[in-house]
Amino acid sequence: MTVALHSAESPSPARTDQPLxxxxxxxxxxxxxxxxTDVDFQVYRGEVMGLIGPNGSGKTTxxxxxxxxxxxxxxxxxxxxxxxxxxxxxxxxxxxxxxxxQVIRVYRKLTVLENMLLSLQWGNLTMRNKFRPNSAExxxxxxxxxxFLLLKRVTDEKAGNLSGGQQRLLEIGxxxxxxxxxxxxxxxxxxVNPTLIEEIKSRIRxxxxxxxxxxxxxxxxxxxxxxLCSRVFVLNYGEKLAEGTPDEIMNxxxxxxxxxxxxxxxxxxx
Ligand code: ADP
Ligand code: MG
Numbered sequence: 728m729t730v731a732l733h734s735a736e737s738p739s740p741a742r743t744d745q746p747l748x749x750x751x752x753x754x755x756x757x758x759x760x761x762x763x764t765d766v767d768f769q770v771y772r773g774e775v776m777g778l779i780g781p782n783g784s785g786k787t788t789x790x791x792x793x794x795x796x797x798x799x800x801x802x803x804x805x806x807x808x809x810x811x812x813x814x815x816x817x818x819x820x821x822x823x824x825x826x827x828x829q830v831i832r833v834y835r836k837l838t839v840l841e842n843m844l845l846s847l848q849w850g851n852l853t854m855r856n857k858f859r860p861n862s863a864e865x866x867x868x869x870x871x872x873x874x875f876l877l878l879k880r881v882t883d884e885k886a887g888n889l890s891g892g893q894q895r896l897l898e899i900g901x902x903x904x905x906x907x908x909x910x911x912x913x914x915x916x917x918x919v920n921p922t923l924i925e926e927i928k929s930r931i932r933x934x935x936x937x938x939x940x941x942x943x944x945x946x947x948x949x950x951x952x953x954x955l956c957s958r959v960f961v962l963n964y965g966e967k968l969a970e971g972t973p974d975e976i977m978n979x980x981x982x983x984x985x986x987x988x989x990x991x992x993x994x995x996x997x
Contacts, residue, residue: 731853748793749769749805753789755785755788755797763789764964768960773939775961776944777955778959787913790826792820793806794826798812823906824908825853825978825979827915838884843873843901844865844866871902889985895918895919895927896926899912910934911943911944914945957972961976963985
């Protein structure tokens with residue numbers, strides 16, 4: 728890949744001691760329901776970290792808090808050394824954090840290219856100023872990313888006509904448009920056929936290793952986690968249950984029980 732998908736000043740993926748993203752005692756209550764309780768975690772620059780947990784364990788809620796779509800009830804979130812706990816979504820996006828959603832959010836009646844261009848207008852990202860909507864530079868960037876994400880053939884196709892996997896790739900492309908440092912991907916392999924899962928994996932690897940992007944991945948696919956993640960942390964009933972390498976996590980008795988124990992009969996595995 729020779730095209731520059733990142734700006735020249737993008738940092739290298741060297742791990743430093745200061746976390747890129749940090750949650751301190753994060754709690755989120757919905758009325759009487761504790762979706763998250765006192766969760767501490769760190770994501771370091773240059774890593775691909777996994778976030779797993781049974782259905783309903785609070786993973787998406789944590790992403791909502793990190794992207795400031797939801798306000799935490801207690802605790803603090805720091806990104807790049809800045810306290811973003813009370814930020815608005817556009818402010819945290821502007822600082823370089825991007826996310827995708829468990830339920831795919833693309834404009835089904837717009838083309839792939841139009842979706843990519845429109846993505847910059849979400850949350851007032853024009854303020855970022857680096858890539859202005861509808862400038863020639865922006866369109867060139869959108870086309871580069873479309874090519875990189877293997878969507879060139881469907882550039883002018885309506886997004887609603889794409890396969891689930893292609894829509895996931897498009898969402899990743901939309902998240903990449905403002906050149907974020909950190910991407911939070913919520914179940915990027917869900918509803919995706921095995922061939923495209925491999926493609927998504929390879930794109931994440933290139934973005935991480937060659938472009939210096941940091942990832943936090945909510946994921947149920949064990950192989951995907953093992954292949955990509957250096958560390959994984961596990962939520963269960965809104966609390967942090969474990970943290971470690973993929974191997975350590977898959978062999979952790981408490982984690983196995985959380986997924987396959989008596990009360991977890993209706994989940995879908997890891
Ligand atoms: P996961 O992504 O791990 O499956 P979620 O974060 O979606 O879990 O949900 C965690 C818990 O919080 C669930 O019990 C869910 O019903 C609840 N929850 C999530 N969002 C809301 C909301 N906006 N209002 C009320 N309850 C919510
Ligand atoms: Mg979820």
